[in-house]
Amino acid sequence: MGYALLFAGQGLQHQEMLAWVDRAGAAVGFEEQLGKDWRARLVDADWAACNRIAQPLLTGLALSAWEQLAVQLPAPAIVAGYSVGELAAFCAAGVFDRATAIRLAEERARCMDAAATGIASGLLAVSGATAQRIRDLCEHHDLDVAIRINPGSAVLGGLRSSLAAAADAAGQSGLRCTWLKVALASHTRWMLPAAEHFDRVLAATPLRRPGIALASNALGRVSDVMRAREALARQIAQTVCWDECLESVAAQGVEAVLEIGAGDALARMWRERFPDIPVRSADEFQTPRAIVSWIRSRITNE
Numbered sequence: 001m002g003y004a005l006l007f008a009g010q011g012l013q014h015q016e017m018l019a020w021v022d023r024a025g026a027a028v029g030f031e032e033q034l035g036k037d038w039r040a041r042l043v044d045a046d047w048a049a050c051n052r053i054a055q056p057l058l059t060g061l062a063l064s065a066w067e068q069l070a071v072q073l074p075a076p077a078i079v080a081g082y083s084v085g086e087l088a089a090f091c092a093a094g095v096f097d098r099a100t101a102i103r104l105a106e107e108r109a110r111c112m113d114a115a116a117t118g119i120a121s122g123l124l125a126v127s128g129a130t131a132q133r134i135r136d137l138c139e140h141h142d143l144d145v146a147i148r149i150n151p152g153s154a155v156l157g158g159l160r161s162s163l164a165a166a167a168d169a170a171g172q173s174g175l176r177c178t179w180l181k182v183a184l185a186s187h188t189r190w191m192l193p194a195a196e197h198f199d200r201v202l203a204a205t206p207l208r209r210p211g212i213a214l215a216s217n218a219l220g221r222v223s224d225v226m227r228a229r230e231a232l233a234r235q236i237a238q239t240v241c242w243d244e245c246l247e248s249v250a251a252q253g254v255e256a257v258l259e260i261g262a263g264d265a266l267a268r269m270w271r272e273r274f275p276d277i278p279v280r281s282a283d284e285f286q287t288p289r290a291i292v293s294w295i296r297s298r299i300t301n302e
Helices: 019-023 045-049 051-070 085-092 098-116 131-141 160-172 189-203 225-234 242-251 265-273 288-296
Strands: 003-007 078-081 121-127 144-150 153-159 176-179 213-216 256-260 279-281
Touching: 003 085, 003 265, 019 051, 045 051, 051 085, 051 098, 051 256, 051 288, 078 085, 078 242, 085 098, 085 213, 085 225, 098 189, 121 144, 121 160, 131 144, 131 153, 131 160, 144 242, 144 265, 153 160, 160 176, 189 225, 213 225, 213 242, 242 265, 256 265, 256 288, 265 279
Parallel strands: 003 078, 003 256, 078 213, 256 279
Antiparallel strands: 121 153, 121 176, 144 153
């Protein structure tokens, strides 16, 4: 029973995302690094897509939004995050505080950028396929599945030249392909050095046992400190099993789901998979009061 939180990843950041956070006067925690004009600067696509900007920005903004909501709501039944959204999810579950989450987002971006130096790589979303067709594209073009959404939809990662060839082949088969605004092959073997580096960063970071149910991208449920560290490090270079993550959230028996982040991609994925369990994105609302009202109207465990 209760509700679930899903924290979004990067790729859909825009000027008006979670605009009510600013209107409510919350301290977002990253403006010293990015400047108070960060919303205006998001019109620059290259700046907005830069890992060192996007990862701490989205982590800090999502957690600022959640802190405003959390004081007015019971604790969620379960939390999960998509890609870099895991940092916000682990923070919401009590593994570390917001300042630590933002610092880890900065370190994560630094590790990943260093691993991608000199390598022209990226991510390509493919939909309308079959599981076998996804496997064939990876095998024939030397790609990895970076994110598994459902049997026929996935995000592929690898060298950009190989992704372009795969996109041409997939397009000729009638599949839909979309380039993601991420300039490296996240969650693939190309990020193994980043995962090893980030693991050392996490080893030097005090972590706590999750205080609520926490579903991870790489290891399923996380219930202790060692598993939390392993999950956060491994997902950088390992497939994000988002389909399994959503199944784990649904198995908690939640009555509603709230996505926090830019856009509504996770809400749409949830709605396609579990149409009987209501879901909304916080980015759709104009005020935190409206979000709280929506959640309270759908849960019975208060």
